[in-house]
Amino acid sequence: MAKVFTHKLGKTRAGEGTRIWLEGKRLLDHGFTHRATCQRKWSEGKLIVVLVDAAAFEQLPRNERTTVAGSAERPIIDIVGEAVRNAFPSGTVEATWSQGRIVIKGA
Template sequence: MKTKLGKNKGLERSRIWIEGTRLTDAGFHRGEYYLAEYEGDALILSLIDDETVIDFGAIQPRKVSGKGDHPIIDITGKAVKEFFDGSEYVEVDYEKGVIVIRGVK
């Protein structure tokens, strides 16, 4: 699925906002923990279980937010802008327990 990079605090193309049934279908429910890692040309979001969360030290797990059965993943900041520099859109591929995000120029 192709989606446009959003704006955060006035900074263009610095926000990735994903929500709804695509997240649920991939196993990303509100309250679940995941890791966000930049690898090669992709930002990879991987679900982790609650017991694993405390074992990650330097890599900070994130939590799926939202209300009820409507999950939301909101990734913002300078790292998003720099990693996807030159891209106006991102391609988001959903698999069970993994979401792969790549820039589209």
């Protein structure tokens, strides 16, 4: 069953609301381990992050791919940029978590 959590967007040099920072046990619980490869897809005002295998990852354009950073104990997904602020101007998002998939939309 999918779980929904609210996240406040963070700040980068580009300004407030330009960073989505996801980390830790929640990532591990949903299959996002350190060094896992993911696709980022913008669709209808949502950002969808899904696990993909290495071959699929290599075929993706650079702006559509993410590797889970951090460490084995504390994995991190860090998505930054003006596109984040433009898509989620409220500065808060709801993330719906399921195995191998995170759907992020404005809250």
